[in-house]
Amino acid sequence: MPESAQDYYDRILAAADADGRLPLAVEAMPGWDIFPYELDSLRLKPLQPLLEREPDRQGEDPASCRCAQGQPSEGVIWSDEHWTVSAERSGLPITAVLVSREHHDLADLPAELAGEFGRLLVVIAAAIEALPSVGRAHLGRYGDGGAHLHVFLFGRPARAGQFRGSPLLDWEENLPKIPVTVAAENARFVADRIVATYGGRAHTPAAGGPEDR
Secondary structure (H helix, E strand, O other): OOOOOHHHHHHHHHHOOOOOOOHHHHHHHEEEEOOOOOOOOOOOOOOOOOOHHHHHEEOOOOOEEEEEOOOOOOEEEEEOOEEEEEOOOOOOOOEEEEOOOOOHHHHHOOOOHHHHHHHHHHHHHHHOOOOEEEEEEEEEEEOOOEEEOEEEEEEEEEEOOHHHHHHHHHHHHHOOOHHHHHHHHHHHHHHHHHHHOOOOOOOOOOOOOOOEO
C-alpha cells in the first residue's frame, strides 16, 4: 500500500535536528559548482507541521477561474484555437508561458489536447534554443497557486556555466531585467519560429493588447 502523507513526513522529521532543521546535503546539489550560494552561513529553515489539507488554488472552481472571463491578452506573443504563449520580462533572455484556453489542469488534459501540448512543448523549446543568447530551454510546471494549466519555459543563458540546472531560477531572481527592446526582439523571434513550425498566429505585445502580425 502506498505511503501516507503523514508517514512520509514523519520519516523526514526523524532526520531533522532538535530545532527541526535538516542537514545541508553538501554531497548533493549544494556541493555542486552550479549551486548559487556559499555554504558557510547557509542553513535550511526549520520544518513546519503538515497542513491540514492542500490549500485551495485560484480557479479550482472553473467558474471562478480567470479563463471564465477570457484569456488576458497582455504579454501574449502567439496563439491558436486552443493555446496561448505569453512572454514575461525577466533576467533571462526569455521566459515563456504556455497556457490552455479551455479550463484544464495537466492531469485531466483530454487526449487530443495532450497531443497538441506535447508537440507545442517541443516546438517552443526548439524556438527558444534557437536564440543566440540561449543555451538550453528549461521547463517548469508547478500549479500550486493556480488550477489552470500553465507551463513555464525558461531560456537559460548560453555559456553561463553557473546558471546550469535547477538553480537557474535562484539566479534569475537576482539578475537585472533584460531591456524591453531586447525582450521584444527575443519574443518576436520565438513567436515567428512557432508559427513557421506549428502554425497559429504571432502577436506583438502592446499596452492595448496584442497586434496580429
